[in-house]
Amino acid sequence: MRGILIRRNPQKFLGLYKKIHEESENIKTVEIAVLKAKHLLLTEKYPQYDDFDLTRVRVYVLYDDASRSYSLDEIEQHYSDISIFQALQSRLNAVWPSLSTTSERELNHLEKYVKSVIDTKFKNKLKRAIADYYLARGISDNYEFETNSYSIRPVDHFHFVENRYGIYLKLENEYGLYSFYHLDDGTTHERFCRSDETFQKEEILDDLNVDEII
Numbered sequence: 001m002r003g004i005l006i007r008r009n010p011q012k013f014l015g016l017y018k019k020i021h022e023e024s025e026n027i028k029t030v031e032i033a034v035l036k037a038k039h040l041l042l043t044e045k046y047p048q049y050d051d052f053d054l055t056r057v058r059v060y061v062l063y064d065d066a067s068r069s070y071s072l073d074e075i076e077q078h079y080s081d082i083s084i085f086q087a088l089q090s091r092l093n094a095v096w097p098s099l100s101t102t103s104e105r106e107l108n109h110l111e112k113y114v115k116s117v118i119d120t121k122f123k124n125k126l127k128r129a130i131a132d133y134y135l136a137r138g139i140s141d142n143y144e145f146e147t148n149s150y151s152i153r154p155v156d157h158f159h160f161v162e163n164r165y166g167i168y169l170k171l172e173n174e175y176g177l178y179s180f181y182h183l184d185d186g187t188t189h190e191r192f193c194r195s196d197e198t199f200q201k202e203e204i205l206d207d208l209n210v211d212e213i214i
Contacts, residue, residue, distance in 0.1 A: 001054065001079045004067050010117040016076055017110055021102035024087040032092070039088045042081060052085070054078045119205040122169075123192045125150075126176040127211075129167050155199045162191075166199035177202060 005013040027035060046052055054075065055066040067075060089096040133145045133152045144153045149171055155164035162179040169176065177195040182188050194203035 001067075001075060001082075004064060004075060005072070005079060006114070006117055007064070008072055010114040010121075012072070012076075014110060014114045016080065017102065017107060020080055020083045021104075021107055023084060024100065024102050027084075027087045027091055035088055035092055039085075039092055042085050042088070045081065046085070052078075052082050116206050116208050119194075120207040120210060122172075122174065122176065122194070123205050123207045124211060125169055125172075126167050126178055126192050129169070130165065130178050133165070164199070166195065168197075175199065175201075 002013070005016070050056075054070065070078075083101040086099075086101045090098050090100070129150045129152060132147070136145050137143065145151065149169065151168045151170070152165055155166045155177070161181045163181065164177060164179040167176040167178060168174075175195040175197055177193040177199055178190070179193075180188055180190045192205060192207075193201075194205065195201045
């Protein structure tokens with residue numbers, strides 16, 4: 001479930017995790033009567049443990065596929081309910097494992113990881129855009145390319161090794177820089193960066209080097 005949330009909207013998942021972490025920490029100190037009331041609401045919402053299984057799919061079915069019929073808000077609420085229920089059980093049930101559903105350590109790691117996921121999604125959009133550009137350039141002499149989603153043009157400023165292209169992602173209102181140069185052994189070195197409307201800025205991406213995050 002967390003994997004789906006962080007794929008769909010990593011920044012929003014970070015905010016959700018922070019909210020759950022704050023509530024989980026409060027559960028450690030709030031008076032028992034308040035916690036029992038909250039626990040009762042959740043047990044009425046989920047009468048059986050199986051009710052926490054959102055999709056109820058076979059073990060080999062991809063969770064991303066099974067969750068397509070649920071909105072992001074529905075999945076977020078389900079994940080939050082499960083996490084808070086576990087935190088409540090740890091405080092109210094003596095035989096429940098005394099484990100934290102969240103932690104400062106995990107939050108610190110998540111903040112860095114979310115940045116990498118965002119950069120990966122951004123890089124993959126740039127890669128798809130430049131692939132379309134090369135395809136279009138093969139049938140046209142127009143070195144500027146534009147669709148409803150992005151525009152691409154060669155960058156004018158001189159660089160003695162690299163060929164550079166500026167990419168504007170219209171829907172995201174973000175700018176990227178794609179560059180490449182050929183090595184003596186015949187291979188090609190490619191680079192993707194965040195940029196600005198001038199395409200002078202070069203911000204290195206901390207991406208995960210995977211293609212499937214979209």
